[in-house]
Amino acid sequence: MMETSGRVLLLGEDNxxxxxxxxxxxxxxxxxxxxxxxxxxxxxEDQYLALHRKNLCDGTWGKDRAKQRAMELLAPTVPWNVIxxxxxxxxxxxxxxxxxxxxxxxxxxxxxxxNMTLVSLPHPSGRNSAAWQPxxxxxxxxxxxxLVPEIPWGVIVEGTSSSREEVSRA
Numbered sequence: 637m638m639e640t641s642g643r644v645l646l647l648g649e650d651n652x653x654x655x656x657x658x659x660x661x662x663x664x665x666x667x668x669x670x671x672x673x674x675x676x677x678x679x680x681e682d683q684y685l686a687l688h689r690k691n692l693c694d695g696t697w698g699k700d701r702a703k704q705r706a707m708e709l710l711a712p713t714v715p716w717n718v719i720x721x722x723x724x725x726x727x728x729x730x731x732x733x734x735x736x737x738x739x740x741x742x743x744x745x746x747x748x749x750x751n752m753t754l755v756s757l758p759h760p761s762g763r764n765s766a767a768w769q770p771x772x773x774x775x776x777x778x779x780x781x782x783l784v785p786e787i788p789w790g791v792i793v794e795g796t797s798s799s800r801e802e803v804s805r806a
Contacts, residue, residue, distance in 0.1 A: 641686035643784055645709065645716040646673065648691045649725050649759070655694035661722075662689070673722070673760040676773050677780070678790035688716055692726050702729045710734055710748065717751050718783050723759030730754055742767070743775050745783065755779055 648661050648669060661670040663684055674684045690709070692702045706729050709719065721727045727740055734748045745755040757776050758767035777790035 641683060641787065642688065642715050643717050644780075644787070645688040645690060645714075645719045646722065647709065647719055647726055648689075648722045650691050650693040650695060650697050657690065657694060660689045660691045667762070669722075669760045672762070672768070675792075676760055676768055676776060678773070678777060678792045679788060680792060683787060692729060697725065699729070702726075703733050706730055706733045710752070718753050718755060718780075719748075720755045720757060720780070722757055723761075726759075727756040743772065743779065745779055753783055755783070 646661050651660055661673060662668070663670045663674040663681060665671070670689070674681065677684065692705050692709075702725070710733070719730075721730055721740070727742075731737055731740055734754065735746060738746070740746050740754060740756045742756050742758050745753050748754050758764045758772075760768065774790070780787070780789045
């Protein structure tokens with residue numbers, strides 16, 4: 637599980653709870669962006685926590701810092717080959733530094749170079765609840781299933797008991 641999970645980086649903007657990188661897009665407390673993203677992706681908690689999770693800026697957002705950090709995250713030596721860009725600010729930064737200004741719309745992906753794909757998704761904040769209706773969740777999971785099929789995206793059903801009922805990945 638760890639080596640396949642290592643192929644994906646979930647990338648947020650910044651962490652209002654603090655700048656400790658260990659807690660980037662962390663799935664606690666309930667209701668935070670990481671918690672919502674974990675539910676959107678529909679993977680087990682262990683699988684979610686095994687994914688690389690980072691923020692473009694640690695602490696306060698800054699355009700220059702964001703661009704510099706984006707270049708670091710695109711280096712040929714990074715362990716991931718899929719970067720999930722969460723929100724417009726993150727996506728726009730990567731449009732500038734990696735895609736020569738070419739647009740990357742939400743729920744779409746683009747190759748950055750051979751063996752590196754960028755995926756744009758809406759930010760999982762509570763302000764974007766309309767962007768995360770069931771059809772949108774299914775669309776995000778389908779993109780990730782195509783790029784990283786060995787991770788069981790969408791097998792955890794929301795609202796089920798702790799045994800977590802599995803569903804097909806259709």
